Amino acid sequence: MASSNTKLRLFVDTKAGKVLFAEADKDFIDFLIYLLSLPIATAVRILKDKNMHLAGVGSLGHLYESLEKLPNSFLQPNQDKSSLLNPRAPVYATGIPLTLFDYDFEARKSYRCSSYYCDYMAEVPNLTCSNCNSRVDREMSYVPPSPANFPVAVEGGFLKGLATYIVMDNLEFMPMSTKMFVSLLKKSDVKDLDALDEIEVDLGVEEGLKLLKLSLESKSILTSFYFGDRSGLSDVKSMDSYPGHGPTD
Known part of the structure; x- marks a missing residue:
């Protein structure tokens, strides 16, 4: 962190x-x-892990705990509880101050259709491709949009620094x-x-956590x-x- x-x-x-x-x-x-980009389940988990209970929208915390306690047998076969409780952040940038949790972007995987002529992909492996009916099982690694991946000098974060x-x-x-x-x-x-x-x-x-909590309450x-x-x-x-x-x- x-x-x-x-x-x-x-x-x-x-x-x-x-x-x-x-x-x-x-x-x-x-x-x-960065706060705006966090999936709501991630925001709730961060505050829950720090024992910072939400006021006014506390139902989100209860909702999170209910799913956490739900046996896996109640989920559809193509759903994964860990993915629902720990969703992937949709955007990524390096150099963000006060990053509130560690996320292993190196472990982020997607899966491509096994057919050479088809470019459909999925987040869940071994699905049937809706385009050609092949298995979606070719593992693809995630490349984060870090400054090192651009041919010109790029600062960290989202905005220019001027x-x-x-x-x-x-x-x-x-x-x-x-x-x-x-x-x-x-x-x-x-x-x-x-x-x-x-x-x-x-x-x-610590102050960043307080601002996250207040942004959901006030x-x-x-x-x-x-x-x-x-x-x-x-x-x-x-x-x-x-x-x-x-x-x-």
């Missing part, structure tokens, strides 16, 4: 007790896209500009500018993250100590 950290700058209305929005770089947005982003309380994000930054401050209706604080947060895997994720458990933010620093970090055009 990756242990690299990333940072997030929160703009907090301390009197109202809410996070208005945040400023983030590519690393944090890559992490959000932009800075605004992240809303509900995790909606967009490229940042000075005009947008000022507009968001005006729309936030902060009545006392002295109550507006800028806080830089260091995020590790519509005010950043507010719930910051105000809901201040003990999890032991390395918070006032932005007064970070000169030259203002918004960019």
